[in-house]
Amino acid sequence: MSDSAAAGLAVHATVTVRGCDLHLEVAPGRTLAIIGPNGAGKSTLVGLVSGELRPDSGHVHGAGRPFADASTFLPVHRRRVGYLAQRPLLLPHLDVLDNVAFGPRARGAGRREARDRAREELREVGLADLARRRPIELSGGQAQRVALARALATDPDIVLLDEPMAALDVAAAASMRTLLARRVSGRTTLLVTHDALDLWTLADDVAVVEQGRVVASGPRDEVLAAPPTGFAADLAGVNRLLGVAGATGVVSAGGVEVIGIDDPDLPPRPGQPALALFEPAGVSLHLTAPSGSPRNVWPARVSGFQPHGPLIRVRVRLLDGQQVAADVTPRAMAEMHLGEGDELLAVVKAAQVRVVAAPAPGPPGSG
């Protein structure tokens, strides 16, 4: 692989019918996680890279080769993109070994050579002893590991992971995640995920897509430090209120003044967009104004619940519609008789609110 930036993956392409205009780059050897809500353009991106979709304009380059531009369109089988989807998609008529040997065979290797390579890849994923099984005889986790072995047996230039853990149970997902971390590190990888854990364990960089655009991208820690969208904040596990910076530590957001502490690394500038960030665990819910002097007390309305470990994550909507999540104990919730639509007060200590400059909107591809 060449050391130029072009040796990674670059997508600058539009797909009109899907309303997508996507710009992003993956540096060689790095893993870029794509996050965004359903319909944001993630599968369009996957299609553009795999070769299932032809861009209407723009170009896609991978490993220094044009995948698609105004004059070329490289079909799927010539892209050298290792693809791992939610489902293992093992060929049911072949055994495990021949599934993994399929790629090398298709690329011209002899049967023996392909099978040797397949055995090697199966050893890497710890399934050498299942070589002669039929796909139907494997557990979901085993099948997905075979699929990974199969994708990597072709020495792909680009690895495309399309929510590879989404269909697995927690235990299988965990071991798959560990395996992926080991096997894809150092390869140019595009990872589509819905799972915060994937971000922290697999991603070097993160790109956030929303409504067919890449709204932010960069090193993982930087992007998640100031989540550009509510979705990204959700994945990062923080509450995010967008407003306008006022005096030091103050953001007008949610129809109220949010009092917090300015982040010295990303200091907000007065009059400019700013984000107030705080953990759901730091939010408490009250039916009446609490005693003492918490700095932030916001009227809100309950919009939904979901289990969150031993706690319950309660989503409330502020006056301007921005959402805040609060983690409360089931007992506290029962005592308050909370139901959807109930009015209450969300309370956060100022010390727990971090105020940062909002990332600039627009395509960040240039850096």
Place this chain on the structure above:
Amino acid sequence: MSLAPDTAVPRWLLVPASAALALVAVPLIGLMVRVPWAQIPRLLATPAAQDALWLSLRTCAASTVLSLTLGLPLAVVLSRLTGHWAVMVRTISVLPMVLPPVVAGLVLLITLGRRGVLGQYLSVWGVDIGFTTAAVVIAQTFVSMPYLVITVEGALRSTDRALEVVAATLGARPTTVLRRVTLPLVGPAILGGTTVAFARALGEFGATLTFAGSLQGTTRTLPLQIYLQRETDTNQALALSVVLIALASVLMVAPTLVTRRSR
């Protein structure tokens, strides 16, 4: 034979079900009762019967190969078509299934016959299809290929296209995908469709009679021989019928046995 214990069938269903079975089985039993079993070896030993049997096997083998080589590609293409074109092409492809055999024969005759739409040009080049064994094969293919096409196309439509995409990402060219993924996935349907097509070709009568004529050893297949034999020797006709039914039954059962074994 028994009903699976976990399938609850309303009891009244057994009445029409038995009637349906009886409708098909009673005539077969009638045949079995009426067939002069002791004379069968002698009846089948006549040159006319042997010629008919041998001709039937040869032409059916040829038409089945033709159905496979032409019908499989058609099924694959059909399964990828969408919209109005798909409806139109599919309707045309399976039309011979619903044509009365004699109509099928007439259609072939006015197309490929000596004065037919295409046949008149073939005739100029010295190619006369009518009254030849080739005409039998064409007639059989015409009526039997749709069974293969519709069976395989249905199976292709219900296969997981994502498997083909994943094979392509592994570097498989479209031809490799077709050969190593698409067709193996519908293997049982190909086997089933092929045997049904063969069986249908074996039973083909009307189109052959109309288009190919009837000459011992050249165009007089088993069904035509049965039809002719009925005029003079009902016993021989029955004996040949038994052979035809036995062949067809073996063909219908074979794929199930093969697929069961491979599981």
Place this chain on the structure above:
Amino acid sequence: MPAPPVHPIRRPPSVQRLLGLLATLALTAPVALTGCSSQRSSATLVVFAAASLTQAFPRIAQGFEKDHPGVTVKFSFDGSSSLVDQLAGGADADVFASADQVTMHRAVDQKLVASAPRVFATNVLVLITPPDNPGHITGLNTSLAGKRLVVCAPQVPCGDATLKLARLDGVTLKPVSQTTNVTDVVGAVTTGEADAGIVYTTDATAAGSQVRTIAIPHSDQVVNRYPIATVAGSSHAAEAQSFVAYVTSASGRAVLSSYGFGIP
């Protein structure tokens, strides 16, 4: 045969009844269809006639019905052989007209007919070609060599006659197709698939201008004779007798000869 798939479950008696009914229906259906004539207020005569009489016989029946008010004639046309099979199977008919004597003898042998058969019409073979005669056929001779000739199969009466006639004329026929019925021979010639065919005069007459007819030497020595007889057990024996008489009368003969039949 395997048992029906109802084995482990007690079969309700209604199933057996239904099966019985079904079997009865299957066995009696052919009789029931032709046998509706057995309940008649005025007489309805059922005539089983060879397929080649399809056009001539209804015309004869018109005259017969005019002469015999109250009597209606219904026909069942089929190959003579099939008709005998149906009679043997118990089909309800009053008159049987066969296209050949061999088949009539089968009926006589099985005691299916009541009266002695009488020959009422004859038919001879002719050679037909498409109107433009593309094979340049001149007759039953060497002009047929290498040409597409279609004839009846020797197993059926017209084919048997064809074989005999060819022998009389010292010609060996090399047909490209030997059909089970004469209609297929006519069809092959009218569509131009065949260069020539050997059929009965009546078929050539029916085909009209679609074919050119060439007489065959010695055809008068291989005459196909149509016998007619009343059917045994007919419940209208008298009417059946008078129908046979009418067919063989001058009026019947006139109609028959207009369709190309010869008169004995």
